[in-house]
Amino acid sequence: MRISVLVLGGLLAVAARAQFPPPTLSENTTRISDHVQAILGFPNIAIITGEQATLVVDTGLGPSNGATVARVAKKLAKGRKLYLTTTHFHPEHAAGEAGFPPETILLRPAVQQQELVEHGAELLALFNRLSPEYAGLLKGVGTLRTPDVVFENGVTLDLGGATARLMWLGAGHTKGDELILVDPDRTLISGDIVQNKVVPGVAGEGGSFTSWLTVLDKLEALKPRTILPDHSRPGDGSLIAQEKAFLLDMRSRALALKKQGVSAADAGKRLSAEFQSAYPEWAKNPDWPNTTSVPGFVQRVYTEGR
Numbered sequence: 001m002r003i004s005v006l007v008l009g010g011l012l013a014v015a016a017r018a019q020f021p022p023p024t025l026s027e028n029t030t031r032i033s034d035h036v037q038a039i040l041g042f043p044n045i046a047i048i049t050g051e052q053a054t055l056v057v058d059t060g061l062g063p064s065n066g067a068t069v070a071r072v073a074k075k076l077a078k079g080r081k082l083y084l085t086t087t088h089f090h091p092e093h094a095a096g097e098a099g100f101p102p103e104t105i106l107l108r109p110a111v112q113q114q115e116l117v118e119h120g121a122e123l124l125a126l127f128n129r130l131s132p133e134y135a136g137l138l139k140g141v142g143t144l145r146t147p148d149v150v151f152e153n154g155v156t157l158d159l160g161g162a163t164a165r166l167m168w169l170g171a172g173h174t175k176g177d178e179l180i181l182v183d184p185d186r187t188l189i190s191g192d193i194v195q196n197k198v199v200p201g202v203a204g205e206g207g208s209f210t211s212w213l214t215v216l217d218k219l220e221a222l223k224p225r226t227i228l229p230d231h232s233r234p235g236d237g238s239l240i241a242q243e244k245a246f247l248l249d250m251r252s253r254a255l256a257l258k259k260q261g262v263s264a265a266d267a268g269k270r271l272s273a274e275f276q277s278a279y280p281e282w283a284k285n286p287d288w289p290n291t292t293s294v295p296g297f298v299q300r301v302y303t304e305g306r
């Protein structure tokens with residue numbers, strides 16, 4: 001059952017990912033704000049440097065990518081301490097952890113850690129089947145290590161001249177999505193919760209569009225200036241309103257069809273066509289050619305109802 005839910009909710013999005021350029025991260029960085037730099041790739045990795053400590057958000061797929069990220073972080077670091085956290089438990093975000101030096105302090109929300117324990121192996125198996133390249137990068141990855149710090153709703157790290165607020169605000173793309181706000185930059189590292197013109201996808205049983213909207217309201221109240229998503233271009237704070245408007249619009253279109261008795265499969269086809277004309281920039285997003293995720297989106301909205 002779990003697997004079938006994952007397949008329904010996640011495989012379409014994951015399959016779209018498989019068309020992506022090789023998931024090997026480069027050492028090139030892009031400055032996002034005063035204390036935040038990013039390796040833009042699959043996925044985007046954030047490196048936040050303070051005077052005393054450095055925080056890395058997400059690992060890349062497999063230990064060799066993790067080692068690349070750790071090397072870049074070391075080059076940028078001013079202080080000796082290295083923290084690592086993950087936006088969610090999916091392999092390209094969490095399964096490169098073994099590439100980091102052993103003294104790295106790993107932090108994760110309790111809900112995300114629980115989800116990793118329950119579903120991590122399923123996702124690793126799925127990614128291993130998706131492509132030989134993924135399988136090669138994930139070779140030898142088994143049980144991931146237990147975090148040094150597990151937090152409930154939030155924890156703030158003082159990096160020296162900059163702080164990073166790690167937050168779990170509720171389910172969305174997964175049950176355990178984490179958001180990170182860096183101050184004084186007011187930069188939000190948003191994972192899959194706020195993207196730049198990417199059809200949102202709920203992966204697995206834990207995520208929820210209804211809860212996702214609540215999370216977006218909480219993020220809007222934080223008034224971030226800059227946003228770094230995990231699978232699309234960085235943008236400004238208006239990405240939150242854009243994400244919310246899309247979710248509300250496409251969700252109400254789907255629910256209207258459900259009310260008319262249209263099957264989820266037919267609604268998926270009709271809304272894929274509507275999506276192309278209503279959101280042409282989203283449909284052509286070069287970062288994420290995932291127009292196929294509209295049927296997955298519709299299926300999930302039908303399941304959640306309302």
Ligand SMILES: [Zn+2]
Pocket residue numbers: 088090173192203
């Ligand atoms: Zn994901």
Ligand SMILES: [Zn+2]
Pocket residue numbers: 043090092093230231
């Ligand atoms: Zn991802």
